Amino acid sequence: MTQPRPGGVPPRLFNPRSIAIVGASADPLKLSHRPLEYLRHGGYAGEIFVVNARADEVAGLRSYARMADLPAVPDVAFLVVPGAQALQAATECAKLGVGSAVVASTGFAEAGEEGAARQLALTALTREWGIRFVGPNTNGLYATHQRLSLGYNAAHAQVLAEGPVSIVSHSGALFSTLSARMNTGGVGLSKFVAVGNEADLDMLDFFEYLVNDPQTQVILLVLEALRDGTRFLDIAARAQAAGKPVAVLKLGMTQAGAASTNAHSSRLAGSARAYRALLDAAGVAQVSSVEALVAFARLVQSQPPGWQPRGLGLGVLTASGGGGTLIADAAVAQGLEVAALSDAATQALTRIKGSPGLLNPLDVTSVGGTPSSGATAALLAGDGPVDAVVAFLHTLPSAVGRETFARAIGDARRGSGKPHLVIAPGTLPAEQAALLASQDVPVFTDSASAMEALAAFMKAARSRRSRGPADPEVNLSALPAGAAGQARALNEIAAMRLFTEVGIRCVARAIVADAAAAKAFAAQCGTPIVLKGVVDGIEHKSDVGLVQLHLDTPDKVAQAFERIGRAMAGLPVPGHVCAQQMMRGELELIVGVVHEAPLGRFLLMGLGGRYAEAIDDVQLLRMPVSRDEMRAFVLKGTVGRVVTAARSPRASTLEDLVDVLERLQTLTANLGPTLQAMEINPLLIGDAAPVALDALIVLTTEGDHP
Structure with missing residues (x-):
């Protein structure tokens, strides 16, 4: 009998009382022997069954020919049979009543049409019988607190240290790299799962599970692609509310990386810009390497209780002028700030040795040397503009000096309640590293990954913003008659009508039936004017001769009308000629809304005009958002720097642009799920309010809503 698909990760998946290795x-x-070997080596205390029709005994355990022969129903089955046999094995598990199955087998959606059909059949078993699947095409899972190592990756052969950090990954092979890095970095693991092809349970299911898991305090995601951007935002908000920091290593952020992702998995990498905007909206940390991902977790573990940064200001402490410069450069490159010390702190530091002009980065050799490092470190860490401290260390010549400096850093951390970390590219003597570790001061030898992790850590800690309202329901009352459900791009006349209805200023325009009407329009609004051929389905009009500019005399207007007529005569779709006032301004922008399935809808803004694609200076912001968030969005990019420059022709341009973005969001709400994309290009910026010179809106059919 068909049952409704159950929800959530089964509790027994990570804490099974019994496991069958099929x-x-x-x-x-x-390879198929390893899961059993690793499970036993890891210290799993539950009952283990072996299913293998070709053997009577495997590693001292009785082997059963079929699942139905087992003396009891296991909580979890691990399937390590060839892909062609995996579906039958999964079916046996489902009919027997097994709660969960980890399908390590390959040969599913990643392997072509036949494999994709096999994967659909696997998913159907969940709907029919209620069994939950991890994978297929996964190398398993790991739960340290339960002594559960269920997989065949090299990391599954190790007994990993317990800790608060859990990982959900689209890459199973990276588990070995991650676990090795965690081990050397003193980061303990709680749970790991490689989700494989996600025929049933997906990354978001496990993300949600970990938010509610008391043994997990830090969540790391190695992500190729998401199925539901809105759900991701909801879960990330719950993680934030639960005080569980989240960091994401997004794979496939370049064209080459995306191609590699698509080549080895059944997922599409999607738009890198959209993922950055989605992760920004979620307030999660973003890193670009395994090293930075693990460093982030270590920083979270060492975070002093109750710390909340007021800004992104760093105090830099060093016994080397060059080291301070390196950290300062790296901080600025990562979007952090080298804090300007307060007058009080500067004066107090000056009194230590009497040297005026002390600045951050602070070289202890200029403030009384190592013997004064305790007072120096305390003054730096305690200063208001400093939110965290980075110490750049090299091996000092004396053991006493090394101990003094290490204790100074630890004491400053405790006294200030602010995070401290040490970067030591040349490594440190073992006793100094151990002393720092005992004071919960992490030591990193890779400067780049440490600074990237620190930036992600601090930005995520400051990103305590609440999300906007849920995506609004469709409101078709705002649509003009006949627009709903049209599976086509609205031409600029129809699109501008909609933009005008929500208060966006559009250029004066009219459809003209002949040259005489075009001349009359020019006489009415003034020259020069522009004539355009408006043909459904053609977005880049100038490429096919449908745009005529600088028409400032009646003869030029008439000749241009004839040229456009000839250009349209060669097109398969009839069109109209539109006359519009020709306007000049200081800057041309592109603004709009794009739908990035399945991540959601995003506001778009960047430098525009006919070279918008070549310039490629575009930002995305996940909707819905507040006006304040829109303003911050404009300010952080090139457009913001230009419109707020001293020579900007109009002081109110920033707020004008925010008005346009607000109205685009309103129109998005009005169009509801029929909207696929909308674009104004160019939006002209000058000494008056912004004006739309060209526009496009794409609607989907009612049966194909995003």
Whole structure:
């Protein structure tokens, strides 16, 4: 009997009382033998069943020919049989009543049409029988607190240290790299799962599970693509409310990386810009390497209780002028600030040695040397503009000096309640590193990943903003008659009508039936004018001769009308000629809304005009958002720097642009799920309010809503 698909990760998946290894080989050299070996080596205390029709015994355990022969129903089955046999094995598990199955087998959606059909059949088993699947095409999961190592990755062969950090990954192979880095960095693991092809349970299911898991305090995601951007935002908000920091390593952020992702998995990498905007909206940390991902977790673990940064200001402490410069440069490159010390702190530091003009980065050799490092470190860390402290260390010549400096850093951390970390590219003597570790001061040897992690850590800690309202329901009352449900791009005349209805200023325009009407329009609004051929389906009009500019005499207007007529005569779709006032301004922008399935809708803004694609200076902002968030969005990019410059022709341009973005969001709400995209290009910026010179709106059919 068909049952409704259950929700959530089954509690017994990470804490099973019994496990069946289906397809476990008796040959210890074979890959299919490893899950059983690793499970036992890891200290799993529950009951283990082996299912292998070709063996009576595997590694000292009785082997059963079929799932139905087992003496009890296991909580979890691990399927390590060939892909062609995996569906049958999964079906046996489902009919027996197994709660969860980890399908390690390959040969599913990543392997072409036949594999995709096999994966659909696997998903159907969940709907029919209620069994939950991890994978297929996964190398398993790990839960340290439960002594559960269920997989065949090299990391599954190790007994990993317990800790508060859990990982959900679209890459199973990276588990070995992650676990090794965590081990050397003193970061303990709680849970790991490689989600594989996500035939059933997906990354968001496990993300949600970890938010509610008391053994997880830090969540790391190695992400290729998401199925639901809105759900991701909801779960991230709950993680934030629960005090569980989240960091994301997004794979496929370049064209080459996306191609690689698509080549080895069943997922599409999607738009890098959209993912950055979505992760920004979620307030999660974003890093670009395994090293930075693990460094982020270590920083979270060492975070003093109750710390909340007021800004992004760093105090830099060093015994080397060059080291301070390196950290300062790296901080600025990561969007952090080298804090300007207060007058009080500067004066207090000056009194230590009497040297005026002390600045941050602070070289202790200029403030009394190592013997004074305790007072120096305390003054730096305690200063108001400093939110965190980075110490750049090299090996000092004396053991006493090394100990003094290490204790100074630890004491400053405790006294200030602010995070401290040490960057030591040349490593440190073991006793100094151990002393710092005992004071919960992490030491990193890779400057780049440490600074990237620190920036992600501090920005995420400051990103305590609440989300806007949920995506609004469709309001078709604002649509002009006949617009709803049209599976086509509205031409600029129809699009500008909609923009005008929500208060966006549009250029004066009219459809002209002949040259005489075009001349009359020019006489009415003044020259020069522009004539355009408006043809459904053609977005880049100038490429096919449908745009005529600088028409400042009646003869030029008439000749241009004839040229456009000839250009349209060669097109398969009839069109109209539109006359509009020709306007000049200081700046041309592109603004609009794009739908990035399945991440949601995003506001778009950047430098525009006919070279918008070549310039490629575009930002995205995940909707819905507040007016304050829109203003910050404009200010952080090139457009913001230009319109707020001293020579900007109009002081109110920033607020004018925010008005336009607000109205685009309103129109998006009015159009509801029929909207696929909208664009104003160019939006002209000058000494008056911004004006739309060209526009496009794309609607989907009612049966194909985004």
